[in-house]
Amino acid sequence: MQHEAKDSRPQGGLGGVARAALLGLCGGMLLGGLLLLGQGLRTRLAPVDCQELSEVECGFIRQTAEEVGRMQTVAGAALLALGAAVVVLVRSRARPASTPQA
Template identity: 85%
Template sequence: MQHEAKDSRPSGGASGLTRAALLGLCGGLLLGGLFLLVQGLRARMAPMDCQDLSEVECGFIQQTAEEVGRMQTVAGAALLALGCAVVVLVRSRGRSATP
């Protein structure tokens, strides 16, 4: 009778892959959130060029840019918070599973 060879890899191989995928997803969330946050702040703070526009058009574009910038800022901050929360969750599970 031949004995089956035991696999030298740890039994948590699938969980390691899942953990790596979650950390990659968190990296994307953090980078995307940071990008949106910066773009939103830049859209809200940057002065508008209204040389070739009427006063009404300029006001409308300024209002629109401010509202879009506000939404980008909120969405970016939310993505950053979500990414940080998932990083903390993944790291705390990794520490509790390791003896």
């Protein structure tokens, strides 16, 4: 008769290395999202230098900066939301479900 080794981890739970990797990835997403959001806001709100440009070129540069800033802001906010959602998901699976006692 062979004895089977019992695993002390609950079935379906994340391993320590996988959980640490996910939290590290989430940290990178949160930091990247925060930096991208800040860059997008700075791009949208900073005045464009049009000293040596014609009026048409200056208008084009302003519109381009506004659109790029908008996309950076949206992408940064999306990264922040995705990173926060995965952190909440990983943290909630780490806690065992409480059983009601009667």
